[in-house]
Amino acid sequence: MKNEIIERFTSYVKVDTQSNEESETCPSTPGQWTLLHMLVDELKAIGMEEVTIDENGYVMATLPSNTEKEVPTIGFLAHVDTATDFTGTNVNPQIVEDYDGNDIVLNDSLHIVLSPQDFPNLANYKGHTLITTDGTTLLGADNKAGITEIMTAMAYLIKHPEIKHGKVRVAFTPDEEIGRGPQKFDVTAFNAKYAYTVDGGPIGELEYESFNAAGAKITIKGNNIHPGSAKGKMVNSVKIAMELQSKLPVEEAPEYTEGYEGFYHLLSLNGDVELTKMNYIIRDHDKEKFNAKKANLEQIVNELKVKYGEKNIILEMNDQYYNMKDKIEPEMHIVDIAYEAMKSLDIEPIISPIRGGTDGSQLSYMGLPTPNIFTGGENFHGKYEFTSVDNMIKATNVIIEITKLFEEKAEA
Numbered sequence: 318m319k320n321e322i323i324e325r326f327t328s329y330v331k332v333d334t335q336s337n338e339e340s341e342t343c344p345s346t347p348g349q350w351t352l353l354h355m356l357v358d359e360l361k362a363i364g365m366e367e368v369t370i371d372e373n374g375y376v377m378a379t380l381p382s383n384t385e386k387e388v389p390t391i392g393f394l395a396h397v398d399t400a401t402d403f404t405g406t407n408v409n410p411q412i413v414e415d416y417d418g419n420d421i422v423l424n425d426s427l428h429i430v431l432s433p434q435d436f437p438n439l440a441n442y443k444g445h446t447l448i449t450t451d452g453t454t455l456l457g458a459d460n461k462a463g464i465t466e467i468m469t470a471m472a473y474l475i476k477h478p479e480i481k482h483g484k485v486r487v488a489f490t491p492d493e494e495i496g497r498g499p500q501k502f503d504v505t506a507f508n509a510k511y512a513y514t515v516d517g518g519p520i521g522e523l524e525y526e527s528f529n530a531a532g533a534k535i536t537i538k539g540n541n542i543h544p545g546s547a548k549g550k551m552v553n554s555v556k557i558a559m560e561l562q563s564k565l566p567v568e569e570a571p572e573y574t575e576g577y578e579g580f581y582h583l584l585s586l587n588g589d590v591e592l593t594k595m596n597y598i599i600r601d602h603d604k605e606k607f608n609a610k611k612a613n614l615e616q617i618v619n620e621l622k623v624k625y626g627e628k629n630i631i632l633e634m635n636d637q638y639y640n641m642k643d644k645i646e647p648e649m650h651i652v653d654i655a656y657e658a659m660k661s662l663d664i665e666p667i668i669s670p671i672r673g674g675t676d677g678s679q680l681s682y683m684g685l686p687t688p689n690i691f692t693g694g695e696n697f698h699g700k701y702e703f704t705s706v707d708n709m710i711k712a713t714n715v716i717i718e719i720t721k722l723f724e725e726k727a728e729a
C-alpha cells in the first residue's frame with residue numbers, strides 16, 4: 318500500500334489546484350478541472366461504478382454493496398483545491414525515508430529548514446516516511462492526502478471482495494478553501510445516508526462539533542455640526558459605536574476564549590462623526606448561548622435606538638452556518654463507528670470541538686450528517702506542510718474499517 322499511496326499523492330500534488338476567491342466560476346480555477354478529470358479516469362480504472370462529473374466539477378462514484386445485508390449508504394469526501402494563503406505552483410514533493418528526528422533541509426540554497434525546534438510535533442514521526450515540500454510552495458496534503466486515502470481504500474476494497482461492505486459513495490469537490498465547497502454539492506445525487514470528510518490533520522483527529530456562526534453589520538448615522546455651535550445638535554456616530562462596543566461583555570472576545578467558549582468579534586470599525594460602520598461575527602458552539610448573544614446585540618442596538626433615534630442605527634444580522642453537532646448527535650453511532658474503527662487499529666481518537674466550520678457544518682444541515690476524520694498531514698497552508706505516509710496508510714485503513722463496521726452492525 319505504501320508505494321501506491323506515494324505514487325498517487327505525488328501525482329495529485331503536482332497539479333496546481335489553488336482556488337481563487339475573485340473568480341466567479343465553479344470550480345474557481347482551471348487547475349481544479351485538470352485534477353477532477355484525472356480523478357474521474359482513475360476512479361474508472363480502479364473499477365468504481367457510476368463515475369460522474371457534473372457541470373460544476375463535482376466528481377462522484379459508487380462502490381457497490383457486496384453483502385446481502387441492508388447497510389446504509391455511506392460517503393467519503395475530500396476537496397481538490399489548495400489554500401489561497403501560499404503558492405501551489407510547481408509543487409516538488411520530497412520524500413524522507415525513515416525520519417531520524419532531526420532537522421529536515423527543505424531547501425539548501427534558500428536555507429529553509431523544517432526543524433523540531435520550531436515544530437516539536439516532529440518528534441511523533443521518528444521512523445516514519447515523510448513527504449515534505451521543497452520550501453518554495455505549500456504541499457497540498459490538505460486535502461490531497463484525503464483524496465489519496467479515499468482512492469486507495471476503494472482500490473483495496475475492490476481487490477478484496479472478501480471484505481463485506483454496503484454501498485459506498487465517494488465525492489471529490491472543488492473550492493473548499495474559499496468556503497464554497499458544499500454550496501453546489503448535489504446531496505440528492507450523492508444519495509448517502511451519512512458521510513465523512515477526510516480533511517483533518519494529525520493522526521486520531523475526529524471532529525463533529527463546530528461553531529454556530531452569524532455575522533452582524535451595524536450602520537450608525539450621526540449629525541455633523543461645526544463644533545463651535547454644536548451644543549444640543551451634534552450626534553457623533555463614532556461615539557455611539559464606542560458606546561455599543563462598551564456594552565458587550567469584555568471577556569467574550571476571541572482573545573479571552575478557548576474550548577467551548579463563544580465570542581463577539583469586532584472585525585472592523587470605520588467611521589467619522591457623520592457615519593460609522595461596525596462589522597461583527599458571533600460564534601458559539603451552544604445554540605442557546607448563540608441565540609442569547611444575538612439577542613443581546615439586538616437589545617443593545619434597541620436601547621441605542623431609543624436614545625439616538627430609530628432610523629439612525631441599522632442592524633443587519635445573518636446566520637452563516639451552524640454547529641454540525643446538532644445534526645450529528647441524533648446519529649451519534651456514525652462518530653462511535655469512526656471511534657471504534659480507530660481503536661481497533663490502535664489509533665487513539667482525539668475528539669475536540671472545531672473553533673470554526675468545515676464543509677460538514679453546511680452538509681450536515683443539507684441532510685447529510687458529516688463528521689471529519691484525520692488525513693495524517695500537518696502545518697497546512699504553508700511551506701512547512703508535510704505528511705506522514707505511515708499515518709496516511711492508517712487513515713486509509715480507518716476508511717476501510719468504517720465500511721466494514723457499518724456492514725457488521727447492520728441487521729442480517
Ligand SMILES: [Zn+2]
Pocket residue numbers: 396459460493516
Ligand atoms: Zn481542507
